[in-house]
Amino acid sequence: MVSTNDGAAQLDRLVARFQAVASPLRQHLAELHGELARADAGSVAGYIPELARARPEWFGISVVTLDGQACDVGDAQVPFTIQSISKPLVYGMALDHLGLDEVLRRVGVEPSGDPFNAVLVDERSCRPHNPMVNAGAIATSDLIPGAGATERLHVLLETFRRYTGREVSIDGAVFTSERETGHRNRAIAHLMRNFGMLSPRLEESLDLYFQQCSVLVTTRDLAAIAATLANGGVNPLTGERAIAAAHVRHVLSVMYSCGMYDSAGEWAFEVGLPAKSGVAGGIMAVVPGQGGIGVFSPPLDRSGNSVRGVATCRALVQRYDLHLLSGTARSSALRDAARRG
Secondary structure, three states: OOOHHHHHHHHHHHHHHHHOOOOHHHHHHHHHHHHHOOOOOOEOOOOOHHHHHOOOOOOEEEEEEOOOOEEEEEOOOOOEEOHHHHHHHHHHHHHHHHOHHHHHHHOOOOOOOOOOOOOOOOOOOOOOOOOOOHHHHHHHHOOOOOOOHHHHHHHHHHHHHHHHOOOOOEOHHHHHHHHHHOHHHHHHHHHHHHOOOOOOOHHHHHHHHHHHHOEEEOHHHHHHHHHHHHOOOEOOOOOOEOOOHHHHHHHHHHHHHHOOHHHHHHHHHHOOOOEEEOOOOEEEEEEOOOEEEEEEOOOEOOOOOEHHHHHHHHHHHHHHOOOOOOOOOOOOHHHHHHOOO
């Protein structure tokens, strides 16, 4: 097992090493960044006041492959809050802690067909439809173990550390903003409490949910998280396991069918990768057996997905034939492209 400091230092050395080399992948990412940076479609999220402060021109792309290669371009070091991209990580935590059967009793796996923040549950089972909508994410946050708020937050941050390979922290201003304006999420929580899908520690779990959404990350972090899921749950930059191998496919399955808000079906059709977006402008996409993609650009489309992020992932899938259902995808396409020229 690699310590936190050693893991972070190893990550930095790897990134410095591969950024110094003009790999074909890095060259293509730079070209793609230059092309898409000129796009001006979409709007920065404004319903959380702190998110409205983001600069529309921010745009970063990162790729991490399973053999430890990393490529970053643009604003890859600009920190932003993870928002809904935290949902698959916390879902995996719940699976690791309680097992599949117990988690399925509390949260379903079906696409809802409704907005991600809808105040509703499945009429037949009284469960949230899936862990990628707010209702399901609040339910899985309620399952994070610990004796109290402090211990549960520590468990959360420690899990995120294993995924990213470095210590992460919470943006206090965004957390406060979400807590003060999160009335819809409170309505969702009380609805689920009425049906017995949340524990009595409702307010504590809501705060934990707001905190998990407020964790600061970079595109490099998102690519490392995605690469960890692509690698059966082991971070390829540190060698540390973040989630049990048996649960990776469950996480990837709900990401594939439910991870991109109201355009999840279109995403599966066009891009064909397990992915999750967040309203701060981040997108992470998993290329199973190959690596992970992280993109950050605050302007969002009508579904709440980063406009440049969606375009970036679509372009990479087309360039390297990454769609899982294409039938011709090569298992080493990203790795080969990232090698030294």
